[in-house]
Amino acid sequence: MSAGPRSRELYARACQIMPAGVSSPVRAFGSVGGQPLFYDHAAGCRFTDADGREFVDYVGSWGPLILGHAHPAVVEAVTAAAAAGTSFGAPCARELELAELVISAVPFLEMVRFVSSGTEAVMSAVRLARGVTGRDAIVKFTGCYHGHADYLLVAAGSGLATFGTPSSAGVPASSAAHTLVLPLADEAAFRKLMAERGGEVAAVVIEGVPANNGLLPQTPAFVAALRDECDRHGAMLILDEVITGFRLGPDGAAGLYGVVPDLATYGKVIGGGLPVGAYGGRREHMERLAPLGPVYQAGTLSGNPVAMAAGAAALRELLADDGRAWRRLDELGERLERGLREVFVRRGVPWSVVRRGSILWLALQEGPPPVAAEGIDPEAAGRYARLHAALLERGIYLAPSAYEVMFVSTAHDEAAIDQTVAAFSDAIRAIEW
Numbered sequence: 001m002s003a004g005p006r007s008r009e010l011y012a013r014a015c016q017i018m019p020a021g022v023s024s025p026v027r028a029f030g031s032v033g034g035q036p037l038f039y040d041h042a043a044g045c046r047f048t049d050a051d052g053r054e055f056v057d058y059v060g061s062w063g064p065l066i067l068g069h070a071h072p073a074v075v076e077a078v079t080a081a082a083a084a085g086t087s088f089g090a091p092c093a094r095e096l097e098l099a100e101l102v103i104s105a106v107p108f109l110e111m112v113r114f115v116s117s118g119t120e121a122v123m124s125a126v127r128l129a130r131g132v133t134g135r136d137a138i139v140k141f142t143g144c145y146h147g148h149a150d151y152l153l154v155a156a157g158s159g160l161a162t163f164g165t166p167s168s169a170g171v172p173a174s175s176a177a178h179t180l181v182l183p184l185a186d187e188a189a190f191r192k193l194m195a196e197r198g199g200e201v202a203a204v205v206i207e208g209v210p211a212n213n214g215l216l217p218q219t220p221a222f223v224a225a226l227r228d229e230c231d232r233h234g235a236m237l238i239l240d241e242v243i244t245g246f247r248l249g250p251d252g253a254a255g256l257y258g259v260v261p262d263l264a265t266y267g268k269v270i271g272g273g274l275p276v277g278a279y280g281g282r283r284e285h286m287e288r289l290a291p292l293g294p295v296y297q298a299g300t301l302s303g304n305p306v307a308m309a310a311g312a313a314a315l316r317e318l319l320a321d322d323g324r325a326w327r328r329l330d331e332l333g334e335r336l337e338r339g340l341r342e343v344f345v346r347r348g349v350p351w352s353v354v355r356r357g358s359i360l361w362l363a364l365q366e367g368p369p370p371v372a373a374e375g376i377d378p379e380a381a382g383r384y385a386r387l388h389a390a391l392l393e394r395g396i397y398l399a400p401s402a403y404e405v406m407f408v409s410t411a412h413d414e415a416a417i418d419q420t421v422a423a424f425s426d427a428i429r430a431i432e433w
């Protein structure tokens, strides 16, 4: 069993009129095989597909749904906002509400600007860093995803510390030519690169906790080295908190590492399930943006009142009761981690679970979990595909790619976690490895 008859019918129709039938590539199930399930409706940690079957959801819309699907406070806020006008293209108080929540939670943010996606947030932050420093080069790390801007769809060139090469067709070599790509977790390589070309670098960009290519937590020492070299060479440190912002706690990965970036980017959780991105930093930098300064960036739907209301409702829930929500998320994540570890031991598979708070990743390979993209065993993808299919049969929906993480929400409860652990145990037993 993967997709039921109704999902298959919808998918056949979709494929006629949309490339691979989807609006974003990973949704097409290409890397696990089979056909995608069509969601019909969802509440809490569960969704019902087009064939009326219920699943415990660990995708959570790829991160935004930290409160689960259709959280009453978010639905109420969205409904009220929509009834008062769906878009203004002019300032509105709802923007202020979200901006004040974000700024009050993150100590190093003095100003933010809203955009409509994480991609736009990172693009805009990079432009600002280039505008402020007057330099063109940026440094990124293999395995970190920062959205689909041309100069961020770049893979390492041949040999370390060379300028990158496009990782997608349609990206001009000239766009990749300003992007330096390095492996994660290699402080020596990074320091060497900065010693050689630090004076050309506008910004070093890294994911809060890299979570788009497995979960690859970095050491505080590595992140401190980024801060140190940026300071030495006058480059800006951009912490891409699109996944980690408000997911790992009120101050995201910055709080976890104890690092103060020059600019931080947000998306996913801060939109409460609607399209919102944001970037921010110190006043002196943010006031370089148009119309105050020379760095242009704009958006027709930026600060959209319905999206702002959803984000503010979500953040208010998270920030209530002194951040109780994050303690709960950690508790649930820990229960899932422990349960899965026990299953792996009991079933005799040499796999590990990597977790930071409510983000979990299954490293279906032997040995210590990887800390850089280069350490991920490509064979793990095949194991994941079989596990994914067996879990679908048992009512558990994981992301359709071995490189994606699992997201726990506050709407997951002990019963859902325990159901998940039991399904894993049964699925691993049933598969002929």
Ligand SMILES: *Cc1c(COP(=O)(O)O)cnc(C)c1O
Pocket: 116, 117, 118, 119, 120, 122, 145, 146, 147, 148, 207, 212, 240, 241, 242, 243, 267, 268, 277
């Ligand atoms: C999802 C993501 C993005 C891109 O956000 P979109 O809203 O999909 O454009 C950028 N950076 C990180 C770290 C992400 O996880």
